[in-house]
Amino acid sequence: MKTKKQLGLTTRLSWTGFLFTLPFVIGFVLFFLRPLWQSLTFVFSKVDITLDGYITTFNGLQNINYIFREDATYTTNLIESLTNLIWQVPLIVVFALFFAIIMNQKFRGRVFARAVFFLPVIIASGIILNIIQSDAAASSMLSGEVVSGGTSSQSDALKDLLANSGMDSKVISAITMITDNLFDLTWKTGIQMILFLGGLQGISPSLYEAAEVEGATGWESFWKITLPMLMPITSLNVVYTIIDSFTDANNKVMLQVMNNAQLVRYGWSSAMSWCYFLLIAVVLSLVFIVFAKIQRSGDRIKY
Amino acid sequence: MKFLKQNPKVLRDRSVKLCIDFLRTVFIITLSYLFVYPLLFMVCTAFQDPTSVNDPSVILFPKKWSLESVKEMIEVLRYWDSAWLTLIIAVTSTLASLVSCSLVGYGLSRYKFKGQNLIFMLVVLTIIVPPQTILPSKLLNFQFFDFGGLLSLIPGKPSVNLLNTVWTFVLPSLFATGLRSGLFIYIFKQFFSGLPKELEEAARIDGCSAMQTYVRIIIPLAVPAFITVTLFSFIWHWNDLYSSSMFFTNDVKPLMPLLNSLDTLLERSSIGSSAYVARTYKASATLLTILPPLILYIFTQKYFTESIERSGIVG
Known part of the structure; x- marks a missing residue:
């Protein structure tokens, strides 16, 4: 005697899947979307703190005007941290790749060398x-x-x-x-090096053996095997290096954002961080486009 | 010379190999120096007698060892309270992230449902938006916290102030949106995708519920991923500067913001912050701050170096 129609297996499974992700959905709304929306409204308003809450009054583009026209250091800080990003990210990724290739080789004292090379992961904090x-x-x-x-x-x-x-x-x-x-x-290469190491160990040794049989030198197999196989991790590393720079204690824009927020200047602080984020978003989408292009041209060669 | 003519190729290979070995050794020693020397230097400075810090004949190891500056900094930083606070934040948030992020990663990788891609895109969004963008409004939300409007249903108490409590870290972590939770979800998702599909089917046929399957079958298989996330979550929470300096306004703070305002603290104490005299004090404070994660690293070093490889993030 069925009182309720039994749900189909796929429907039931899809609901279970959604239930598993429910914590994130709630958290996203409460601790991400809501603050994100609020900080967007802060950009265009004046924020006053009262005893049991805060009041925002719309003031148009005044905050944006202020940070670019009147604040003495914001524009220079913004340019500086962007230029730093542009030349440091490729260097960090190349260094990490280099270290990972060396750490991946077999030599005496490798365990010790690894322990030392991962120290920066523990102490990767700008202040220290x-x-x-x-x-x-x-x-x-x-x-x-x-x-x-x-x-x-x-x-x-x-x-x-x-x-x-x-x-x-x-x-x-x-x-x-x-x-x-x-x-x-x-x-700053710690995590990136670990990711590259993982990637290097994922490359099947038979590829190198085949290349050797065909007469490829180590140099050739690096450019023709190692690098193309590591492309997905390289893009992951570039993105990680960029997002890691947000929480760097030497990131002057972020320090300025924090200082303004601590001085209860929420409007300016939000405006500063939103402008920074928009510029970063442009950089990140450029990175995605470039790596998608590389990936595609690699696929064309294969087939 | 005769030997040379006989085996030119073998000889060349051998000399190339020797050259590479030599270069590699030099390189590794140089870099180890770059990583270890500053730390060694800091430890030596921290245990130096403050009065002899400017003695130019002291190169590395102090002539007179002393615990004075360490003792002094324990008081200035209020070390036991602050370290305990930092530890509680790191441990509880890590536990919370482990539970929530693994569930979310599991749901995203092993089930198919409408909006799944959208949810994953949202996870990526939480990774790429700088945390500072939402920090000011997060601060206000925590100062006047109302559980998303739930508290306003109870008359007389519109909100509670969560600032200066560990809840500012634990609550978001419980809902998979804490410090770098997006990355942890990503790690779990990647790991779970690598497990064979038949696991769930077999468990379901044997009558396991979804939650039972997860707890009894998936978690034991995912130990490497759990270890990776535990270690990184602990370290990142310990090293966090921005969120902790925003959410903690009292004198007892997590250690990183304290270290960041070290000059002010030294100024306020009897020591003063003039560059050279304060050097041993600064070194002691730094040592005290990184000591707990450093000890953790020494004991879990093997897991650290092997964790990512085994957790298959990159696969």
């Missing part, structure tokens, strides 16, 4: 990096020797050397910018 870096720099100034990468005396010497060899000043400043930040960049 700043402190230990300035620490080492201060001591090198005291004892008159260069302790770790990125101290001024070292890059001055490099500048002189390059200038004497007749290089263009723009090229020189680009090179010294990279050497000055070498320390920071290597410290």
